[in-house]
Amino acid sequence: MLALHCLVTVAGDVALWAEDSGLPARRQGRATKAVSDHPFALPSRALAELVHGVVDEYLVLLPSHPSAPVASPELVRDPLARAATPRGAVKLSTWRVPAVRMSAAAFARGAVPERGDVRVGTSVRYLSAVSAFAEDLVGRGQVLPTVVSEEDGPAARWRPALSGADSARYARLREAMPPALRAVQVDGMDGRRADEVLRPMLDAFVDGATRSRLAGTRLGPKRPADGEPVALLAALTGDPLLDLAPERAARLAAELDEWRAGGAHDGPIRACFRLRAPASDDTDWVLEFLLQAADDPSVLVPAEQVWQRTRDALLHRWVARPQELLLAELGRAARILPDLDECLRTRRPVELRVDADGAHRFLTAAATLDQAGFGVLLPAWSRTSSAVGLRLTTTSRGAAGTVTRTTPLARNQLVDYRWDLALGDATLTERELRDLAAAKVPLVRVRGQWVQVDQRRLSAAMAFLERSRSGQMSVGDVLDLAGMADDESLPVPVVGIGGFGWLADLLSGDVEATLEPAETPEGLHAELRPYQRRGLAWLAFLDRLGLGACLADDMGLGKTIQLLALEVLTRADAVVPPTLIVCPMSLVGNWQREAEKFAPGLRVYVHHGANRLTGEKFSNAIADVDLVVTTYAVATRDAEKFADLGWHRIVLDEAQNIKNSASRQSQVLRALPARHRVALTGTPVENRLAELWSIMDFANPGLLGPLTRFRARFAVPVERHGDEDAAARLRRITGPFVLRRVKTDPSIIDDLPDKLEMKQFCNLTTEQATLYRAVVDDMLAKIEEAEGVQRKGLVLATMTKLKQVCNHPAHFLGDGSRVADRSGKLARLEETLEEVLAEGDRALCFTQFAEFGGMLVPHLAARFDTEVAFLHGGTPKRQRDAMVERFQSGTGPSIFLLSLKAGGTGLTLTAANHVIHLDRWWNPAVEDQATDRAYRIGQRRDVQVRKFVCIGTLEERIDAMIEDKKALSRLVIGSGENWLTELSTAELRELVTLSSEAVGE
Missing domain, CATH: 3.40.50.10810 (Tandem AAA-ATPase domain)
Structure with missing residues (x-):
């Protein structure tokens, strides 16, 4: 087992080195003065075969015993070697490690090996998170060009433009940096500060990601031209070295620095603006100025304290001249909010007083200010919805309380209606409407609360009310409005529909709760x-x-009986x-x-x-x-x-x-x-x-x-x-x-027994593991060249093959070979069924593969000397009905195999109290449907549901992914299998790679 670690070099490159649990616990290192070779480090030759790059070596500062470094948590040592583990006090010591050095771009492209015997250390995972942050910044365009001085001369580079939430995210990454990334010894220093490591790496990742996205894009003119801008554009997409004389490169760097200072902020301190509503006896709004820590927005210093030249240690730890910084930040913000020009005419600006229009201009510019790197503190009411909308009230004769047979009502039946104007959640009265119309300002106080009002939309809505305040419309029109909140025929969206009568009850969204339960009709031989x-x-x-x-x-809740009723x-x-x-x-x-x-x-x-x-x-x-x-x-x-x-x-x-x-x-x-x-x-x-x-x-x-x-x-x-x-x-x-009602709701059904769901983890046999790796290698060799439909087909076909391998080698090979003793999943099935039969219970076994079920029937029948039923898509209707009836009567077989498509819906099989999912459909809704063949009304015993998962394979990884997606699934959707085809090649490789724990003894 190997544990892979990262180092960040002074030049900003990534260096990978590895510990090997297979090396002896003690190994004589080559002594060079006071520094020895790391005894468990993977040798250079083996490391070069694992990771591609330039072979190098580094001195690293690591926690150590007197005679050897402490093994990293990711390094799984041989338990028999524990006696040889060094003992003694732990302190930091320097060791020499062989490493492979590569650029940040190469690391981001997936240089980390995908192998079951390689455990990725926290430093590698951390650096992957930094790379993902850089990709996100580039994807959102949060990058700017700059000119830097490098060993070979001036170069054009892309750099992140951090502001707002991005600055906070950077701060969290800085605080979370694992010590291993700072372990490289530099000029005798015991490690480096987190910023000295993180910032160059983020810069390198951003530059690499931006250049990758711009590959093949021409930013400069088609014809040759001279000058700093042309050279800059060429260097930002091609060779980063600038083809300019030193003085011209220095002038370009200064111009870019000035431009960056005016367009983005990435320092430790920034200006912050806080809006305060006018007091009851005042008409002015106040825009307060503050200084704020970029990485800790809760730390604020009012401008008044800045101008008092406070000796606050915190403020001066940020910046040497906070007063000059405040003025510079106000000047930069004035480009976005010109109202700030007025305060810059005063010697010591601390706030800006504006009218309602000015406050509205600030609220409108708030998002732009935040994006530019300024802090923005808005009143709580500005974050609540105050959009102008229409509310429809309908009145229909009759109520939904009693069910009778009457003449059917068509969609064209007329109901009375009335339109009202709503502001946020509040429906406005006639007087409030008149006051709003007279105010003609974007910020008004309604019912003691300040709200923003779009005067244009308000005027359009009021004109609509004057034309059609009330009248009659058809039921169909009301239903259409319920489904089209953004109807283009209306001046503003519909924000609510209510009223009185049966139509209002219907549209309440909980019409079932308003209905009086119907009596069981005569002629129905059942008690509902x-x-x-x-x-x-x-x-x-x-x-x-x-x-x-x-x-x-x-x-299982009786949809059929309700429809018959x-x-x-x-x-x-x-x-x-x-x-x-x-x-x-x-x-x-x-x-x-x-x-x-x-x-x-x-x-x-x-x-x-x-x-x-x-x-x-x-x-x-x-x-x-x-x-x-x-x-x-x-x-x-x-x-x-x-x-x-x-x-x-x-x-x-x-x-x-x-x-x-x-x-x-x-x-x-x-x-x-x-x-x-x-x-x-x-x-x-x-x-x-x-x-x-x-x-x-x-x-x-x-x-x-x-x-x-x-x-x-x-x-x-x-x-x-x-x-x-x-x-x-x-x-x-x-x-x-x-x-929609669910069985687990006690208010729906309180006499249904419990359902116990469990995962049954199985190992692969050596034969299964060999076949599994062969299928994975074949896919990875082909997928790089496949695109579109061909790629999707290849992925789905591979997933099917891997599931067949996890089931049984003979299922994948289709060669009719023997079944016994070749599958870890089959061994677990035999153990489970042996317990089920010993207790006198009955089991349903579901598989999505009819051919796998066909293999199992004769094997299980011989193994347990009993009849095994098998229902699949080719089973004739008469035989299917007889099979179900025998099983339910208790006279049929105790083991019932079913293909998921043919037997996963509609059937009542409550004679079984065990459900086994042999292979995963990877769609919880489909699996639950199958489980409900046994877990439904009429079941008197607790139901045990087992889902077989082969450990260390794609079955286990997709099971974990499905668990992560369940929160979203509960919104309105489920999870199918086609989403697998959208994964990147790297994600697919991670998904299907066989881990070392997959193979049993």
Whole structure:
């Protein structure tokens, strides 16, 4: 095992050296005066093979015993060698270490080796963080050119322009610097200060990153020209040495220094501005001047103390002449805020008094001042929303409290409305509106609170109110406004919709809570639970309004029984056309059995199979039925036939089957006509928000607008940037039409047993490790030359191969070879199943690979001398139903293997109290769906869920990444596998590299 460390040389280069745990605990070093060779340092030749660069050696100051240096925490020594570990007091001593020196740019490009036997030290990780900081600065354009004097002459370099939050980030990095980076001995000095190490390294990383981004870019003129600017532009993208005489280079350096001083600030102290609102008997705003520590914004010195020439040690530790600095900073800030010119005419400026317009100009310039490196302290009220917006109040007859069957309400039904103007969260009265209009100033006091008002938008909003303050509009128009807060037809955004009546209840976002639970309808042979009665009331409420619904209850909470109850309620006192239920093939029998058991009065017709009826025969067959059950594949093929029929309701079970809005299946089903639409799914979003759009566009076409606008307003902000405001807006829009309850909520269900989830870590066998490394090496050799779709395909194919290797060598090779004693994961499965069977329990084993399940069936049957059931996509419907029925009855096998796609949804398998995920889908929503085959209503025992993970492989690393992403996933999205294709080559290498602990004994 090697531990890799970094040193930062005086010249700003990076030097890497390594400790080797395989070397003897003691090794005679070559004595040179008082300095000896580091006994555990990797020799130069071996180090040069590990890291590419210039071989060198350095004297380093390290914690040491009297006879040897203390091993670094990353160095794992042989336990048997502990007796030889040096003992005695620890002190700092100098040692000679062989190292490989490289430029900062080479380090940033990934010079650190990616090997399972190399542990990266804190110094390397720290320097990687500095490199990432530099990349971030360059990406945001926080860099400026400068001219510096180097050994070979004057050179043009890019340097960071630190200000505001960047200065604080730099300070945190400086404080966090590990001592190893300062261990190089320089002219007898015992190390260097953190700033002396960090600043040159950050400069070097920024210069390298900027040049990398500008590679191939011409900044100078196409034709040859002479002069300092041309030479500078050439040196900033090519050879940094300036082709100028010394005096001309010095003049250019001075001009750039003056320009930098006027445009950015990176010193230890800076000017800070604090705005104070006028007192009750005053009309002037006060802009106070202060000096502030750049790396500790809490340290402030008012300008008044600066001019008193205080002997404050803190102030003079910052700067020798604080008064001159204050004046210089005010002059620099005046370029951004010209109002400051007035205070510069006084001898000792301490503050600037301005009117409301002047205060507003400062607030407008605050962001620019902060970006330029000044401190800005704003009043708390300026950070709260005070945007002008419109608030809509609707009044509709009736309430949502009682569910009855009445004439359906269409989207074109009229409701009364009234527009009001809102400022932030406050709705303004008529008098406040008149006062605002009369004030004509950008800063006004409303209800005792100062607020900024955009007078242009205020005038436009008031003109809109004069034209259409109140009246009537259709329900459809109100729903469209709920989904389009930035409607271009309105002068300002809609910030709220409320009111009285059923429409206001619907748009409240918690309509289920306002409904009185429906009674279990006569004809339903079941007693609905309280949450199911509320779900029925919600479905019936939206049905009465003619609005679609997405019932997204957790798997196992009884979506089917709620829908059957709705059908019984709908047909209790009216004759209506049949309902079309579209579901996966595995659930056709489930719908038949559930309807027969709980709603025997409903007439069910199954439209499936090669001999299904067509034309007039089909129309006649369904004329007198209530439910027509079919599959997604058949519905797609028979779309024209279904489109000609007058469906009362279309229900999509496992509605995630239409998540791809561009697929023909999704387009066909969204186009089928029906009075009412219901989507049933436990996972309305699996991989990306566009899936939610597709489901909602089926339930309520047009609610979320076109897909392109939906992506711009919600998908991109939430998925790429974790925008919680956009996620909250989306929940607010979809909330009335999506009902989501989870089993873990005690208010939903309090008699469900516990679910214990655990990770089961497995080692690879030597054979698996060999195959794993071969697959990784093959991918890394090809991926550098691959681009676009080819690269994505290569990554996904490699991930599949690596998962197959982690499962079993024979699964990857596909050669039909023996199964026993070749897989660490199989060994763990056998141990687990042995315990399950010994307790008389039953287990569900899920795999995403049907071929892997096919391998396991005969092996497990022979290993435990028992029958093993296996359900996969090719299992015929009749056999599938019989298999499930046998397992549930307790007479079937105790081990049930299922492919994740075929058996992960819709089935009720509560006879099992153990769930084993053999290989990870890397999508928590899909895995939870599969787990819910056993963990659902009807389960009487605690359920143990085991997720098998091969340690030291991509399975363990992706599992950790998924855990890190869960907070974002809970906003509105899940985690799929396609995100893996977007990783960089370095990230992929880190992800898939096999670590040393992966292989078992």
